[in-house]
Amino acid sequence: MSKCVCMIAEFRGGNFRRVSFEVASEGKRIADSLGLSLCGIAVGSGVADKAADLGRYGVDKVFVADDPALENYVAEAYVPVVAEIVAKCDPAVIVLPASVDGKDLGARLAGRLQAGLAQDCTEVVCENGAVKAKRPIFAGKCFAWCEWAEGALPVISCRPNVMDCFAPMEDKRAEIEKVDVSIPAARSRVTGVDLDTSGKVELTEAEIIISGGRGMKGPENYALIEELAGLLGAAVGASRAAVDSGWRPHSDQVGQTGKVVNPNLYIAVGISGAIQHLAGMGSSKFIVAVNKDPEAPIFSKADYGIVEDLFSFIPAFKEEVEKHKSTCS
Amino acid sequence: MLEDLLKKGGLAVNIAVLLKQTPDTESVIRIAGDGKSIVTDDLKWIINPYDEFAVEVALRLKEKHGGSVVIVSWGPQRVVESIRTALAMGADSGVLIDDEALEGSDSLGVAKALAAAVQELNPDIVLCGSRAVDYDEGQRGAMVAELLGWPHLALGVAVDSDGSKVQIDRPIEGGKVAAEADLPAVATLGGSHAVWNPRYASLPGIMKAKKKPLANKKLADLGVDPSECGAGAAKIRVTALEMPPERAAGRIINGDLDTAGKARELVRALHEEAKVI
């Protein structure tokens, strides 16, 4: 079989996660530039029924490992299965999501395949038949272009929300090949899964983020930005100062030792703009800063700055957003 | 050792922490003349914060079960200071793989050296950060586990062990997962300072650290062929660095407006100019 580009899809709770389609689209662009076909790898429980859908995003053929034992991602079980399929389709390049599980899978897989992995890439280009990938380092303070040695297999994890996703080609279906895999007796296992059903928007996947810092003065005041977030369909983030104070869960922390986010709109409320915070949100498309101190460093990054007390500004802003929503809908 | 075994009636656990030294998070990053590395002359070096969390977790497990904590690191002699800091926090001993042959190696090359060091130490648990705040390769723990043929668990925000297994809680997009692995195993740490609150080195701790054993090793000492993990063996390399695009200068929404006026103007700008709401 001729070489292909191979994308690894992420299947959870009965569905492919959206980032899988972004990765398929990016895989298709790479495959077209290199003149190769695009294969998919779909691993999970119940994934066989959905696998053909990857065709909508350009996947020609999907290798499917469907087994109840693969219900939850466990590196030790998934990696040998994926590696077995990789050996079958002999890819020139592997692309996968830089999601929580994808980054972990990629790392262990690269170890097994003795391959070179570039994590969390934001851009992939093909030059003279070879791929080059760009990835943030120092939490986005800088970017590195990576290239692979002659004969090395490039494994590229793609940062969610960055790669353009094709509009689905509704009538396209991928060919399916079910693979009989031997799932190794794992010495590790998932013992519990607790999915948030509140419909809360995930920080790293949000189009709009409103973050509150020490200027919020206490946990009770976050209701202010939560209401605003509700109106805008936004996720709520926080600075380390707010998290260290115990006002917000650590999973909300944005920055160099928190989440790196790149929404369309980031609204920093009562956040000074320390270098570690800026590292985590500096690549947002638009940044709004609300701070009563005109000298706050956050203003140097903001597209729109509001020098005001947040406790008077946020309620006024919320009211205007409400008005705007009612005239637009 | 017997004392350790009796403690809590459980088994003592020996833990190795893979620790990377990174530039301080305050650092301003500048690209060096070669276009593919950063200027390091004026950098302050720290323990990668996520590895510091790993040291904290290791010390807590040791306090619970007895056993030992060894720090394994790599890099030039400046890394000794970071290892001593971890020893001052309470770790027992250190190993530094200082070999020029590691210069220019990729994550896989480093993982090979670390895996060899771990094999020699034969711990029950290996802990390290899920990522490092410099190059953020996010590969070390999983790769070392794969090379050793051990199970691993990634991104723990809660970690415990009963001496025969290690358990973690791990956040995933939109939820969390509890997982466990039989020992020996590797676990990587996520979370933040608020989760782990890593201890500071005490003054007596700092005094004691000076006398704790710290071994310098070459790759050959670990039975690793330098040609298998140096620049020559690297599958992937950085060929250029690039600064993020400068952000266009923003504007302060007119100070002459009252609060409601500013709010109205911001909504208009976000809708008409930025087109994000």
Ligand SMILES: Cc1cc2nc3c(=O)[nH]c(=O)nc-3n(C[C@H](O)[C@H](O)[C@H](O)COP(=O)(O)OP(=O)(O)OC[C@H]3O[C@@H](n4cnc5c(N)ncnc54)[C@H](O)[C@@H]3O)c2cc1C
């Ligand atoms: C190793 C390390 C890692 C770190 N990682 C991170 C990280 O991942 N993320 C992160 O965020 N930080 C991180 N930090 C911390 C960082 O250095 C700052 O301390 C932190 O970001 C400050 O948070 P803040 O802006 O909320 O608080 P402050 O710096 O105290 O700023 C509060 C701001 O609120 C404004 N304000 C106060 N009251 C009002 C009001 N009523 N109306 C309007 N404005 C008001 C003030 O003018 C001020 O600018 C890290 C630090 C270290 C050493």
